[in-house]
Amino acid sequence: MTTPETGRILIVDDDPLVIRLLASALTQYSTLMFATSGNEALKMIRQYDFDVILLDATLPDQSGYEICQKISRQLERDGVQVIFVTGQTEIDAETRALECGAVDFIRKPVSVPVVQARVRTHLTLKQRTDQLKLLSRIDGLTGVNNRGEFEAVLRREWANARRQKHPMSLIFIDVDYFKKLNDALGHQAGDDRLRAIAKLLSSEINRNTDLVARYGGEEFVILLPNTPQSWALKLGQNLVDKLFDLNLPHPDSPFERVTISAGVASIVPENENYDTLIEAADQCLYQAKTDGRNTIVSATA
Incomplete structure (x- = not known):
């Protein structure tokens, strides 16, 4: 039996078909959670620690851009990697996502290999950043905080x-x-x-x-x-x-x-x-x- 890979991922989308597709593409990760609205997503983000968030730009109650702006301080502090997964194809949409704090932009219809590769890349970057942050807080000789x-x-x-x-x-x-x-x-x-x-x-x-x-x-x-x-x-x-x-x-x-x-x-x-x-x-x-x-x-x- 394969051991789940370390990774806490949140999928935010109001389309059940997209959620199922993304979930099936990312089953190897240890924590995989879902939200179908902006309010539900914000509540989960405040309650749990995620490494990567796959976020739709268009949700029933608010846009993914608004969500990104609301959690921008948390993104900066905790290094959460937000990847927009959306049907919006305009260059302005991608630019706006990146300006809101996202690290990547995947267009629908999604390609499973692309999603897997992007998530793996950003999860690796997040884990390396976390390790560097930890090392910056630790005294090298004794192992306690500095x-x-x-x-x-x-x-x-x-x-x-x-x-x-x-x-x-x-x-x-x-x-x-x-x-x-x-x-x-x-x-x-x-x-x-x-x-x-x-x-x-x-x-x-x-x-x-x-x-x-x-x-x-x-x-x-x-x-x-x-x-x-x-x-x-x-x-x-x-x-x-x-x-x-x-x-x-x-x-x-x-x-x-x-x-x-x-x-x-x-x-x-x-x-x-x-x-x-x-x-x-x-x-x-x-x-x-x-x-x-x-x-x-x-x-x-």
Whole structure:
């Protein structure tokens, strides 16, 4: 039995014969869905993530051009590939489709080999683009999110928390005596310790909204939307304790093992200055290191 190819495709057309023809041409893909009106298509696009949309220019309630315009921001953000499949043959129609954000234009009556080839091409481009986007958000050494992704998510979640008046928390983490570790055991050992710490941090995060990132060097951050200070402090203390129990050797640390210091700050945002949260967590981290390290300090921003 052939395994379905990865691909989430939406067919939007009000002609059942066309839907059946396109569906039979694309049966090898893992997700294949249909809509027969513009409103139905928009509802499905908001509800599901698609890679490719085959869109008729003429629908009972609105045109495909209008649909493209309504989802243009989503097309730009998510890289969805829209292919117009239509009986309109004018050059102006094709130009208008491309200007609305479509990537291709197939004229009816459709040729099955052409549809298959075009969908395969644009699906491949979408998957490659997705992979590049993913790589641009990931720290190459540890595999967790990088600082750029953290800052982007922080801005978005800060706006959500401000609108909904929800608390958000941030844990700032620094590896204790990291320079001494590199000097004693070498940079390869230091890199191994960073990967182990990143793995530990990620394993303790349970919600999709939470985010672990490498902030730079031996510093990590954990962003916790809709989380009060008490919960963030409990998580941070758990991480400090679990790393201590891992007993990763560090010959030049007074603890004789790799440890972390952490600072926790929480706030219900009231303005656009999300740096307030970063600065407060950083100050708590500084205090934790002043207090002797392998500990955690918290405050309300």
